[in-house]
Structures are given as structure tokens and as C-alpha cells.
Amino acid sequence: MPLHAPALNRRRFLAGASLTLGALALRGYPVLAAASAHFTHGVASGDPLADRVILWTRVLPGDGLSTTLEVQWEVALDEGFVQPVAEGVTSTSSARDYTVKVDAEGLQPGQQYFYRFTSQGVESPVGRTRTLAAPGAQKLRFAVVSCSNYPQGFFNVYREVASRDFDAVLHLGDYIYEYAAGGYSNPVMLEKGRNVSPEHEIVSLEDYRMRYGLYRSDADLQAVHQSHPFICVWDDHEITNNTWKEGAENHNPGEGEFAARRVAAIQAFYEWLPIREQGSIEQGIIYRSFDFGDLASLIMLDTRLVGRDEQLSHAMNIDTLRSSLASSARTIMGGDQEQWLEQQLQRSASAGIPWQIIGQQLLMGKLNPPQFADEEFDITQRDTVLNGRYGTLRNRGSQGFPLNLDAWDGYPANRTRALDAFARHANNVVVLAGDTHSSWAFNLKNERSEPVAVEIGTPSVTSPGFENFLPLPEEKVVAATMATSPELVYMKPNGRGWVELEVVPGSVSAAWHFVSSITEVEYAVVDGARLEVRAGEHVLLG
Numbered sequence: 001m002p003l004h005a006p007a008l009n010r011r012r013f014l015a016g017a018s019l020t021l022g023a024l025a026l027r028g029y030p031v032l033a034a035a036s037a038h039f040t041h042g043v044a045s046g047d048p049l050a051d052r053v054i055l056w057t058r059v060l061p062g063d064g065l066s067t068t069l070e071v072q073w074e075v076a077l078d079e080g081f082v083q084p085v086a087e088g089v090t091s092t093s094s095a096r097d098y099t100v101k102v103d104a105e106g107l108q109p110g111q112q113y114f115y116r117f118t119s120q121g122v123e124s125p126v127g128r129t130r131t132l133a134a135p136g137a138q139k140l141r142f143a144v145v146s147c148s149n150y151p152q153g154f155f156n157v158y159r160e161v162a163s164r165d166f167d168a169v170l171h172l173g174d175y176i177y178e179y180a181a182g183g184y185s186n187p188v189m190l191e192k193g194r195n196v197s198p199e200h201e202i203v204s205l206e207d208y209r210m211r212y213g214l215y216r217s218d219a220d221l222q223a224v225h226q227s228h229p230f231i232c233v234w235d236d237h238e239i240t241n242n243t244w245k246e247g248a249e250n251h252n253p254g255e256g257e258f259a260a261r262r263v264a265a266i267q268a269f270y271e272w273l274p275i276r277e278q279g280s281i282e283q284g285i286i287y288r289s290f291d292f293g294d295l296a297s298l299i300m301l302d303t304r305l306v307g308r309d310e311q312l313s314h315a316m317n318i319d320t321l322r323s324s325l326a327s328s329a330r331t332i333m334g335g336d337q338e339q340w341l342e343q344q345l346q347r348s349a350s351a352g353i354p355w356q357i358i359g360q361q362l363l364m365g366k367l368n369p370p371q372f373a374d375e376e377f378d379i380t381q382r383d384t385v386l387n388g389r390y391g392t393l394r395n396r397g398s399q400g401f402p403l404n405l406d407a408w409d410g411y412p413a414n415r416t417r418a419l420d421a422f423a424r425h426a427n428n429v430v431v432l433a434g435d436t437h438s439s440w441a442f443n444l445k446n447e448r449s450e451p452v453a454v455e456i457g458t459p460s461v462t463s464p465g466f467e468n469f470l471p472l473p474e475e476k477v478v479a480a481t482m483a484t485s486p487e488l489v490y491m492k493p494n495g496r497g498w499v500e501l502e503v504v505p506g507s508v509s510a511a512w513h514f515v516s517s518i519t520e521v522e523y524a525v526v527d528g529a530r531l532e533v534r535a536g537e538h539v540l541l542g
Helices: 019-023 156-162 187-191 205-216 219-227 258-272 318-325 335-350 379-386 389-397 412-425 474-484
Strands: 037-046 053-061 069-076 084-092 099-104 112-119 127-130 140-145 168-171 229-232 288-292 296-300 355-359 429-433 439-445 451-457 488-492 497-504 507-515 525-534
Touching: 037 112, 037 127, 037 205, 037 219, 053 069, 053 112, 053 127, 069 099, 084 099, 099 258, 127 219, 140 156, 156 219, 156 497, 156 507, 205 219, 205 258, 288 335, 296 335, 335 355, 335 412, 355 497, 412 439, 412 451, 429 439, 429 497, 439 525, 474 488, 488 525
Parallel strands: 037 229, 140 168, 168 229, 296 355, 355 429, 429 451
Antiparallel strands: 037 053, 053 099, 069 084, 069 112, 112 127, 140 497, 288 296, 439 451, 439 488, 497 507, 507 525
């Protein structure tokens, strides 16, 4: 069950004349009551190892002055802290937006812990976390989530995940979105006051900090962080839409140098998320691995920022597009990360670990454009669909081009190398993907049509799926897409939810779950498909 979250819906009143408090960024936190310190955004944990875990909070000085705060942290076996196991002291200041991150060491594997912070005599909420499984573990459970857009709906998915039992939550990116107010929003939610701050598109460090603060003021997002350790990677919207290593589709003239925006986005990501930092902000290295005992290796990739070449476009000359897709030099990962992935697969397999789980952002399975007859569209949809975005993709798709050039389909040579690495070096690979806002499952095959891995695509927390650009009955979309994509074994184009992944020595199962509404705080959970892959088979079964 979730822990007791702070009562964020209560208005707080700033007593006295502490006018200088307004000079500090509240980051979406309500008006404050008088206190010596204020824990403004709950607590979080992440990147667990067998003997340590990252702990996070944010605390403001009660006097409103931009001073350095001393912060104590504690870890215990029980929620009442009668059985303490680790403690320490750190500090924070405006230099890191008053966020606090510590690497709590001296823990035991496979153990649940409780943690809290104290500053100026004020205690934070109590969080719950867990270290990586010990050798001999027989079962793991993960929640897989992605794409949580604040003005699209309530975070009911996070609330539901907070209430369930998991070893970790795997967040595959688009934790925030960068758009200006009304830029990618649900009008229903705007009427309910769920809008973004700042109101302009975020570009600077201050902008990114404000946007993270707004998201982290959400009670359901605080609850899921308070209940489970997170293991995160970014996708594009933590920076801006369709990012690659040196630019982005949504970085425009007048927004400054992309390199400065990239650094600002990475700094805010490191400040606001419980991730263990590697190297410099300029390097932005987030690919890393976690061994859950001797049962599974979780290998988290960055297919978005660190090494990706610029995306191709359906608007390109057909011959240029065809030759570019055929190029072996184009990469979605970068050479260093490709080499690292092979090393991690070899290391895990040689240790006798049966499952190699690849957490990353984008669909790896081959997804071809579905074909529809003109008469399947209502006449009012014809211009916006057939002659718009989808019509362009459909027409190019009929000439052999993939549907989504931003995904692995746009980097086929790199995908071939990755699939070959799975076949050569791994025992059993399960690829996880987010990004699309829809639900997917693929049997991944090499160039000889041999199964080498499976892929599970998780739906979004709030961002819209196919209904945003293809307003057809869901069954028509599914039938047409599966008819053109032989590797695809399951698809649900619409629906907001998450995937529960269960790992045991002989199999991995994936179960999709959906919430009935994101525009109301009341909802029901609707169970979707459940698929399983058995060790050594590399094929999903119903």
C-alpha cells in the first residue's frame, strides 16, 4: 500500500512578514505556513544497487533567505525508525535549486527500507525504497511507464502504480514536456486549471527547473516516488521534441544555442530526479546497468541524445531517403554505447544470468504503415488525415519506407547490429520501449528471420495515442497495422496505462493495465493483454 503522502490539496498560509520567501522559487508548491524549513516536493529514491540507493528531496529555508541548508538523512528497517541502519548529513542551496541527493550506502541486498530527511528541526515525509535483489531471487516485478504530460490529464496511472508492489518503477522517458501553455494540451484539462508554468516553451535552466517543480507538485507523482525506487532514462521531451545529439526538431531560431539548452535540460534532470550521475553534465551519460541478483540484468540505454545522428524525414527526396536509410554509418546509439552494450550482454550472460532486459525509449520492432481505403474515413476527416500527416506517411509507406523515422525503423543498420549482439552475446533479451503512447509487443527477428528477442511497448501515463492523428475505430487500426507488420503480435493504439513485468527464472510475462479516465480523478482499472516469453524461445505467447 502507498505511504501517507503529504496533504498537498490543503492551502497553506504564510504567516508573518517573510516577504523574501517570494524570491525563492516555490516551483508549484502552495503558499507556505510559517516554519523553519519547508519540504516542498516530497521524497524519492532511485538507481538502487545491492548495497545503496539514491535518496532525494527538496527543502527551502524558512526565513526566505538564499542560504545554505544543512540536511540530515536517515534509513531504517521500519517506518517508525526504531531500527536505523544508516544516516548522514549533507547540504543544499540555490546552486542546485535546493534539491537534495545522497547515495545512502551500507545497505543489504533485497531489503525494503524506509527513509526521511530533517532540516532545521522539520521532518520530510517518509519514503519507502528497496535495494537490488540478492542472489537466489526467484521473482521480480517492475512497473514500466512513460510519457506523462501534465496538461493532458490527471496522473491516475501513477496513483495506481503507487498502490501496488514492485521492485522498481522503470520510467522510459518523457517525464516532462517542454511545450508552451496550450501547445500540447487537452482543452478539458485546461478548463480544470491544469496548465503549465512557465507559460512559454522551456529553454533556460530556470525554465526547466520550474517545469520539473510543477510536475513534482502533483500528489500522485509524489506518491509513486514515495512508494518505489525509480530507474529512469530521458527521451526527447526532457530536452525538446525529436532531439538528437546536436539539435532537435523543436529547437528554433531565437532560442539560443542548442548546446546551452541541452546542458540546462540535463542539469535540471539531474537535480530533480533520483538518478546516480556519471561524468559531467556536458557528457550527459545515462546508460547504465543493474543486476537484480542472478535473475536479471537491467540494461538502460540512451537512444535519444548521447550518440544519435539526425533523423531522416519523409519530406526528403525519395532516392536520398532510400540511400540514407541503407547507410551503415548512421547510428541511434553512438559507437561507444554500442560497444558498452555488447560488453554488458557478455558480462551478464557469462555470469549465468538468464534474462537481459533492455530499458530504452523507442520501438525497435519493424512497424510498417497500415493501408486504408479512402472510404474508411468520414468526409470531414479526409483533408486532415488522408492529405495531412498520416496521408504523407501512408503514401511513402507504400513505397517501402517505415512509419516512424524517429524510432529504430529510421536506423535499420544500427538495429541489425543490436539484434546481432543479442543473438551472439545474450541469453534471453526482453526489450522495453515507451515514446509512442500506445501498447505494443513484437517478436524481434534478425535478417535471417530468426527470432532473437521480444519487445514490450508500454502505453503513456497521459499523452494521447493514435486517436490524436488517426480518428478511426481501434479495431480497424489494429487489423490494418498487424496486416503490414509481421513482427507485431499485439497492439492497442489508444489507452493510458502501464505494463507490469514479472520475471522468474523460466519466463518473463508482461501484463498491460489501463485506467478508464485521465480527465477525472475517479477511475477504474481495465486489464489488457498478458503475454509471456519462455527462456530460450525468444517468442511471445498469449
